[in-house]
Amino acid sequence: MLASLIGVLGDFDLAEDAVAEAFAVAAQRWPADGVPDSPVGWLVTTARRKAIDRLRRDRVLAGKLRLLEATERGAGQRPAGDFPDERLELVFLCCHPALATEAQVALTLRAVAGLQTEQIARAFLVPAETMKRRLTRAKVKIKAAGLPFRVPPERMLPERLGAALAVLYLIFNEGYAQPPATATETETDLAAVAIRLGRVLAALLPDEPEVLGLLALMLLHDSRRAARFRGDDLVLLPDQDRSLWNWEQLLAGSALATHVAGTSGPYALQANIAALQTEDWIDWPRIAALYRELAAVTGSPVVQLNGAVAVAEAEGPEAALAIVDALDLDGYQYWHSTRGELLRRLGRAQEARDAYRRALDLAASTPERRYLQRRIDETG
């Protein structure tokens, strides 16, 4: 609904205020007059009228006259109650690369996912005032810089879609780093929010393999979230209690991953890797091959590092260590912890402990620090 209004009005704040006013009118009238046949259509129409009233009051602001004209044109063209679904335009506006990443994330959560500013602030551990300012700044920039409210043309679409998916995945990972939400928190659990947004995007862009790939990846990861934590400790995949996995979600993710298998986008590849890793008998050579493909697509040494873990299973720790040692990732925690693990398996305990200690020095999160300390204590 907000998307539809921002589309018509071309103004974020105006649309938000108008929606709030429309809800207030509804709260007064509906109990007495009954709920209209098309409640959403009624709200959009009412909000649009409220916005026009407000624009008339603000007429002195010359810039807004243009909006008024556009609004009246828009109102004339569209029969009441028949409003277009413009959530896609809204997603691309919120994830426009001319906005800072943190602003893209905040705007997407506010405008597309409908979270309250206070909820977003809590999720990112910043004061509500800070989040409010961040959103305001972003909205001012959208208007002043003329960021377009539309689905990008074909030639820009791959890049813009990549940016939008990156925002979704960022939101997801913010939630995924925490233990699963309790029932009362699910509304604002960022992993759940990202999956919800992923479903919306998948419904709007059903032919984009990367959209489906990302949704598959998030479903697969999230399905194992309850098994990923024991108290505050992190439990890695091979040690996870499979009865804690959300199998319904896992199967949905696997089916989607299969659907996009064979496409070469990074999310589709990662989803297929994640799907293979949940099987009873894990096809490590195939996983290692997918990682090679992913490394070629992304050019990322971190992907090569993850691929080395699959190589360790498929061909043994020696082959994996050769790959790892060739990577220039000295400042990266997981490079050291992976080396530690491979060295431990090769029986080089002293070197393994040293590597784990380097990883511990770099580790930020408490569960990870505890895991590494346990590893150091066990390697003897």
Place this chain on the structure above:
Amino acid sequence: MQYALLIYNQVGDTDGLTSAELEELSKEYWALRDDPAITGGAGLQLPETASTIRLKDGRPLVTDGPFADTKEYFAGYYLAEADDFDAVAEVAARIPALRFGGVVEIRPVMGGHS
């Protein structure tokens, strides 16, 4: 909407070019002026030619410079008219400075919402 495209060059970025190549480059900048989206602009002489004026005790004071130790300097600008940011960004992406490691700042012009 109206935008200013502010061009920042890297110091010495075109040092290796022959005079023929520099001429070619200058033609490229002029050719952009023919793009319907570009409504104006100017290229500036090198920063060595700059002077600064400020008020000192209420009276204007002119000095040589500035010669800031930055690696980037303001080299010129275009004025552009475009429907939205994406449209102007596509024009800005064709400014030759980018190929030499320069950057272009895209700024909406005050009162430029038409």
